[in-house]
Amino acid sequence: MQAPSLPRGDTAALEIHLPGVLERWRDAYLQDLSEKLIVFLVLALLFYVLARLARQVISRNIEDVNRRHILRKSIGYGYAVLLVLTVVALFADALAGLGTLVAVVLAGVAIALQDILKSVVGWMYISTRSGVQVGSRIEVEGVIGDVIDIGVLKTTMLEVGNLVYGRQSTGRLVTIPNSRMVSSSVFLSAAYNPFVWQEIQAVVTFESDWQRAEAILREISSEMHAEIAPELERGFKKLERRFAFKYGTITPIVYASVADHGVALTLRFLTHVRRRRGSVDRVTRRMLAAFADDPEVELAYPTYRVYRLGEEVPGRGGAAALYQPHDLAHSPPDAMHAHPEMLADGDVVIPPPPPADR
Known part of the structure; x- marks a missing residue:
């Protein structure tokens, strides 16, 4: 069975007019593409100017460092989303014909960049309900620090307590891929409740009035507790609303035990996670001064x-x-x-x- 053929005259006419038709179609397509590119560039420039103006307004009017940083980052993400939506709206017809090719390319990219995609998923998790936010103190895989930036691929922290004695800043910046925030254990402080328990131990001689020493420690810690009691209650109530958590005793406690060379008194009290070293210093100084003024109390140490x-x-x-x-x-x-x-x-x-x- 032979395929249908055009008459000789029609074939000749098609050969004459087809190049012109294709050329006009190409010119129209290129003109349409050029117009869309110009519209995209104009809109991108407009969005960029608006984003810069918004960031400047935020920098001048927002005093809180954490809030200012979050708003500036949000503007950056919003700018990127607007660009993507603009591309989709302008070039949807062109992209529709490349659906299969785009799917194959995306599958290859997903396999080659799986670590990056995991970090993006980690960023989405952090940005929703993980509790990690700018200002949080976290520990991930043995690294402790204060979060100062949460990016799409990595989280930046100000290192705490590695090169220095005590939980204070070292001045070094540490970056951790966001994928680690999903696959590793994360110890979180200062997000829902910024207070942690701290303990100080003092050992008095067996001949000392250890109950008097206990009273001194209770008095010192009670005065410090009164200064933070309202903030403490708010923090623990926030934990109750977020988790299956019921807080119990939050007042200072003194535990007594017998050591080899005296009576050990362990003071347990709540303090702000970023003021632990200062709190220990304050309690220790007041304790030493009070013990020195009391003839019935003497600190113990190993003796022969x-x-x-x-x-x-x-x-x-x-x-x-x-x-x-x-x-x-x-x-x-x-x-x-x-x-x-x-x-x-x-x-x-x-x-x-x-x-x-x-």
């Missing part, structure tokens, strides 16, 4: 008690045991001093010196 042979050892019911060297006759004169005997609890018995030669 030394007794000479023949002296009464308190609590042992008699004189200290005699030191008996293996061979006194052939031992040097100071042999008994060279080998003192150790008793329990750090007591040392030193034998008396040998009699002088006559």
Whole structure:
């Protein structure tokens, strides 16, 4: 069966007019594309100018650093979204014919850039309900810091407590891919409630009035607690609304236990996560001053008690045991001093010196 063919005259006419038709179609297509490109560039420039003006207004009128940063970042994201919507609206007809090609290209890009896509997903998670925000103190994979920026691909933190003693800033910036925020454990502070528990231990001698020392610690911590009580209550109520959480005792507590060299008093109190070192310093200074002014309280430290042979050892019911060297006759004169005997609890018995030669 032969395919239908045009008459010779029609074929000749088609050969004559087809190049002109294709040329006019190409010119119309290029003109339409050029007009759309010009419209896109004009709109992009307009959006850019508006975004810069909005950022300048925010910088001049917003005092809060965190809020200002979030608003400026939001404007940047909004600018990018407007550009994408403009491209889709202007070039939808052209993109419709390339649907299959675009799908194949996107699949290849997704495989090649899977780490980047994971970071983008992590950014979406962080930006919604994760609790991580600018100003939060977090710990991820052993790195502790204060969040100062949350980008699409990475989160930037100001490092805390690595090069310096105490939980204070080192001055270094640390960047963590957002994908780690989803796949790793994140320790979060200062987002819903900026207060954490802090403990300080003081050991007083067994002869001290440890109850008096306990009262001093309670007085110091109670005064500090009164200064932050309203903010504490607001923070814990915020936790209750967000999680299945019920706060219990938030007032300072003093625990007592027996240590090797005295009575250990452990003060447990709440403090702001960024003021931990200052709070410890404040409590310690006041505690040392109060203990120094109280004759009934004395700080303890590891000690040794030394007794000479023949002296009464308190609590042992008699004189200290005699030191008996293996061979006194052939031992040097100071042999008994060279080998003192150790008793329990750090007591040392030193034998008396040998009699002088006559």
